[in-house]
Amino acid sequence: MAHGCFISYKKEDKNRGYLxxxxxxxxxxKIPCSYLDRxxxxxxxxxVISVLRQEYMNNKPVTLFLIGANSYEDTKERWNRTYxxxxxxxxxxxxxxxxxxxxxxLSDYDGNPRHGVVGIVLPEIENAIYGGQTRCYHCGQVFDVxxxxxxxxxxxxxxxxxxxxxxxCSNHYSEEGRYCILCRLNEFLQNPNRYIDRAYEKSKSxxxxxxxxxxxxxxxxxxxx
Numbered sequence: 001m002a003h004g005c006f007i008s009y010k011k012e013d014k015n016r017g018y019l020x021x022x023x024x025x026x027x028x029x030k031i032p033c034s035y036l037d038r039x040x041x042x043x044x045x046x047x048v049i050s051v052l053r054q055e056y057m058n059n060k061p062v063t064l065f066l067i068g069a070n071s072y073e074d075t076k077e078r079w080n081r082t083y084x085x086x087x088x089x090x091x092x093x094x095x096x097x098x099x100x101x102x103x104x105x106l107s108d109y110d111g112n113p114r115h116g117v118v119g120i121v122l123p124e125i126e127n128a129i130y131g132g133q134t135r136c137y138h139c140g141q142v143f144d145v146x147x148x149x150x151x152x153x154x155x156x157x158x159x160x161x162x163x164x165x166x167x168x169c170s171n172h173y174s175e176e177g178r179y180c181i182l183c184r185l186n187e188f189l190q191n192p193n194r195y196i197d198r199a200y201e202k203s204k205s206x207x208x209x210x211x212x213x214x215x216x217x218x219x220x221x222x223x224x225x
Contacts, residue, residue: 002193003200004032004060006052006115008101013068018122018185022064025189031196034060036101052104053112061115062199063105064188065157065180067129068122071098073150076219093220095154100222102156106213114208116199117180119148119157120188128152130184136172143172146182155216163210179211 005026009019019035026033034056057063065071072078074094093099105115121129129152131145148158157180164177181199188195202208 002029002031003062003196004034005062005064005118005196006057006060006101006105007033007035007064007066008098008105009035009066010068010070010098012070013066013122016068018066018068021185021189022066022120025192029192031192032060033064036097048100049104049107052101053107057104057115061113061203062196063101063115063117064196065098065102065105065117065119066122067119067125067153067157069124071095071125071153073154074218074220075150078150089220091220093218093222095218096222099154099156099218102154103213106156106160106211114203114211116196116201116203117157117160118188118195118199119153119161119180119182121182121184123185125152126184129182139168141168141172148182155218156213159216160211160213163207176207179207 007019007022013019023033023035036052036056072095076089079089102117105117108114129147131147133142134145135142146161148161150158152158161178161180161182162173163179164173166172166174166177168174179202181195181202183195
């Protein structure tokens with residue numbers, strides 16, 4: 001039986017048609033899916049997480065997180081680099097909505113098990129995230145360079161992608177140390193269940209006990225804090 005999915009996205013990526021392409025593909029395969037299409041009217045982050053879990057993520061144990069050109073961490077450094085030190089910033093985090101959706105995914109709120117996560121890299125950000133291969137100077141192992149950090153994606157995702165360093169060499173992370181799954185859009189569309197199943201299995205593994213989100217700090221407060 002296919003695992004249902006909740007889709008987290010930025011409005012820019014919806015406008016470019018990526019959300020519709022994914023929804024259409026899931027519908028073809030009869031994979032249940034949902035996504036937030038309204039504002040949750042609450043000033044309390046716990047209430048927001050509860051609504052997301054109960055109304056949108058119920059029976060959908062995997063979140064598909066669309067990683068596009070606007071999914072980066074909203075940092076003071078980025079803001080200053082882009083606009084200069086003297087331009088006023090909105091007091092709220094520009095990534096509030098996707099942050100709270102990822103927090104709802106990663107939480108074990110009210111004893112409900114946390115969900116799996118598939119990060120779907122959209123075409124315009126592929127070159128920034130996938131950097132070919134390199135060799136570790138410490139152990140000599142060749143591994144793929146994957147640039148998920150504040151410049152490309154919010155912390156709730158990348159801090160749980162790079163979760164536990166490799167036991168053989170703490171300089172990099174093996175599949176066993178990464179909670180979040182990562183793939184390109186075309187790879188996902190070819191075989192959605194492959195990545196959804198992997199994310200679901202991660203959520204049931206011992207690795208899920210190391211997932212964190214409550215201690216993750218952001219430069220700007222969320223709209224519901």
